[in-house]
Amino acid sequence: MADAAIIDAPQADADPSDILAPDASAEHPSRDRDALIPQLARAVRQVEAGVKRGAASRSTRVKLQVVAMLAREERARVRADSALTDAQRAEDLKRLDGIAMILAKAASREPTLLPLLGEGAPITDAVRERKREMLLAAGLEPEVEQQSAPEPESSEPLAPQVVPPSVRRVQLAKPFLEPDFSHIRRKPERDRLAGFDLLSPLYLSFEVAADGKPACMPLPEPQRRIAPGGKELMLHQAQLVQSAREGHRTFLLADEPGLGKTAQALLAAQAANAFPLLVVAPSVVKINWARETERWVPGRRAAVVQGDGDALDAFADVVVVNYEVLDRHLSWLERFGFRGMVVDEAHFIKNTRSKRSRHVLQIAAALRERIGNPLLMALTGTPLINDIEDFGAIWRFLGWIDQKEPNAELTDDLEEIGLTPMDRGFYPAARKAVIDMGIVRRRKIDVASDIPARRIADIPVELDETEVRSIRAAERDLIDRMLRRYDAALLQRTADHDAAIDDELIRRIARSEVETQEGGTGENVFALARRIGRAKADLAADYTAQLAHSVGKVVFFAKHIDVLDTAEQKLAKAGIKTVSIRGDQTPTQRQRAIDAFTTDESVQVIVCSLMAAGVGVNLQAAADMVIAELSWTDAEQTQAIDRIHRIGQSMPVTVWRILAAQTIDTRIAELLDAKAGLVGRAIDGTTGDEPTSGDLRLEAVVGMLHDAVAARARRA
Template sequence: MGLGKTAQALTLCSQFPSDFPLLVVCPSSLRGNWREEASRWLPSSIVSNPERHIQVVLKGSDKLRHEARVVIVSYDLIAQQEAFQQSAHGKKYRVVICDEAHFLKTPSSQRSKALRPILQETRRCALLTGTPALAKASELYSLLDCLLPGLLPTHNVFCKRYCNEKTLRLGKRHVKQWEGCRLGDELYAVLDAVMVRRFKKEVLSQLPAKRRQRVVLDRLSNEQGVLKELREKMSAFGRQPEEGDLQGGKNGGGATAATELFRLTGLAKVDAVADYVQYLVEAECRFLLFAHHQAVMDTLQQKLEKLKAGFIRIDGKTPSHKREQLVNEFRSNPAKQVALLSITACGQGLNLQVCSTVVFAELHWTPGTLLQAEDRAHRMGQQESVNVHYLIAKDTLDESVYQMLERKQHDVGVMVDGQASKIGAENVGSKGTFSKTRPVENPEPESAESGNPNPPGAQQESAGEDPRQLRLFFPKPKEAGAEDAGEDSWVSEHPGRIVEHKRASVETLRLLLVTSGRCGSAERNTTLLPRGRERVAMVCNGVPVRATVVALPFTDKRSASHMPVYPFNRGLAPSTESPSPCSV
């Protein structure tokens, strides 16, 4: 998580504006994030007016707008409503992104049945997931079938080849079940043809120690009239809250009203927070979950119990002797996936660097309190970059409080550090940012021959940079033009090459289809893609460029001795052309 899938997918799709509208399918808890990221990463030539050109579908009765250039819909809604399975013009979508694509792992599920024809018939498709298979090879079938339509065998044949068969006896019936993985090297070759995989260990030295992500929640609860009451009281309050309002200081008359707004905001967004927590739990992420109000913590605890997730809870009512016991339990037991913590009661003195993700279900009006809570994970002994997720409910007190935190952090930075600092100054990643941007001055990209592994400006992690200059991190490539050590090393390791384009360093990745694996040239490669589909990836340091295909140089000899023979890849004539990866 947090290695730039969203940014890469949107930047890639932006290269094909004639194929818009873009369909984005994601979990319901991430729709707000995609709206913000689309407005951030898509150029103004596509999205000049985000409110008009980006449509988030919130309920089944919504109507698609003809002017929408980006349509964002949840898995459940698109599976239930056929109206969302084509554009407002009644045409098939030609460019589609599926976030958390492992939601499609079961071919017989309703969402898989609904999305499979959409993904198979679209011209361009990006499936994003940190966990393409959770437990067994059979879970890959549905994703591959969407990317390689018409090329795979049946699900049963696929599983026979790549899974271990197990027969279970249920009463008098014998049920066949697929488990594990066999022929893993061959399956990896199939995946490697359509997959770009990132690991934190590959980019850890390039990542900041702490990254903050603003997660926008667009679904607020109106249970027991909470949302209505919240809006009425916000209207009656009539202004943005000040520090004294929330702390009960100089504005004593407004303290009670502002504190009540703070409580109602927590209650109104708790269901959306619970959805986001479920998303993290199902992604097998281990994290610290901070909240402020007891009612919010109680609801989140009920959600964790329903999910059967291992967790601990520490709040102001937890005795000090038991607190230490719970902390040691969380640190020593990986089965404890979540630590549910009170912001004020647990912001200091706890060492919980065993996980690298921190989630704030609610905000606090003091920046120092939030920073101290962040540092429960970001401290000595932490081996990874720490991701901090701030869950912000749109059009609520959250937005006002966050702006106030920005102002206060600025003042603290001037006083203590001698320079302005911001609560979002280090923000990067795919969930949003408050960082201000400016052009990077005098970029000095090195030539392709230098083999420079880092894009221009890769060491400039200071606040205020154009976020597009540093948001995509990639493993160190081989030197450009370096000779491969042999046939096997070329097939398994060749990462592409570094080229220079418009004063930006661009890495072209090897990304092939099984159907074109024996082709020697990129030009011929593209002609063999089914239905004009393009399965390529573009990685770029700040400057959008046209995506490329870099073909593997399979010869007759190589295809005969090195290329796996797939049951669904027979009959392709090997190419005799010399290898010639295409350039940008």
């Protein structure tokens, strides 16, 4: 795997020593094609020797990364050089294969070297200088590198700014908001860790240093477990509130969905005296935040920002605003004087280039400037969607890191470890240092034994024969299109190219297919999934009707509007009364549907959109769920399931996934189950296979093309 990250995989039976030696019988042109590869060969032997001695020093790490970079670049140049003969090209590629093999073997001895092999490894000044030296030693003129500008902090606001009338009244009532300088911020100071990139090792620590336990900071025993309104808290809830009472101010609250994160956030704000409190949340849960405020902190008032905020009561203790309108309210939100900020469903900000992420980070930065030590809480049961670096934006919101390095407190903790990223022991200690900054993760199985178990049961269904033929034909068209691209790419290579399956080429073609297909024409994996969803709609609705007659209330989830429509029509014909949750509803309509399903015994099924009802909805009146269309991420599926598997549930939960037999549907289900380990490895401390791409669309297409190439090879 590692050598494939550098350049194409070498021939399996090749001897690296033979590969590195040039073929004396080959004809070499007078150009400098022989200058660089010998330099790389000497350098890779030095790397190999250093690692064998157990001395993966900083210079060895730099040299390894530079050799990997130059080997990739040289391979691309050799392949594109039309002046080379086939024999010359084959010889150079063979020697580069040997370099790749030695690098991979060296890195396999020291796992902390593996991240340096990939194209995404951070390029430090030492790496740039060493690369320049090697090129000059080979008699080559280094290209002047264009330094990429750092990602700009948001300075927008892009939208016209509004100031609600009540905000102006608050500003007149409190004209002077004195900055709080009691919590002095200082710059990180490094000693042992000077010169190291620290962000990548911090991310890596959550992949390679699991200790078998959920990632959770030490929490104190609670002094009391009764909320202001008289409700008794569960132990795990009271522990977090006690931590805020004792002065902790930044939390990544990553409890599994259904464990009461909203209540914990409000009670932590009460304990920390962090009012007025700003809550940034998806629009679908704004009303729920107002209700929960009344429930958990009686005497505190919540106000919801709607549109331009003309009806907002800015004198309220809790101001709730949705991501979509942040851009027009930035100017006053930054200066209002909030003493705390909660970001609900914080995985929404994982992309730091998105508007909502930039706006949240901008407000949080302004809050830290005005309030010395504000309460900052990121709430999400699924902090990781596709990649470990999904943590990055959340850590930045909490102030633990910036764009380039950890903050001073975290840097001090890393220095106290007494090791560097070159040492294996650094990673478990670094993981613990980040967790102690405020990661709180509890699982239902550990803290809520009264919540019954859940199970996922797959129901394969046979589609109509005509539909099956049409779907299989569309799958074949997609595969044939990719096979033609695969063959065309192979034809551009040398005649003696290894006949083995080129996994990297397969992945590149699949990625191109996924990235261009959403707006393209012709059949693709999106269209296939939608077609399968429509074909399953009647069958899924029939099964839901049977469940409703036998077990009572049922939750029905699907992705596409036409599937939702078909299900409602089918259920109505079966005499089943339904309500629905869709993306085009107002918050009032949405809450009315939830209340009807919860309290009206005649309402047997609630038909829900995966996108609109996957968060902020409590549907534990049902213990059975039907998923008619599969999600593209395990996190989305988990969020949907946790609408019924949560505190308040008294019955065992069963989730029925409807799968179209002998189609890509079954492959997607397998991938969903295989990818479920990402959060488990990083947050719950479990060990398992190495993480791979979390993009099920890509993995599904890769699998289709790989199977087709392999089947063709077997027939040949």
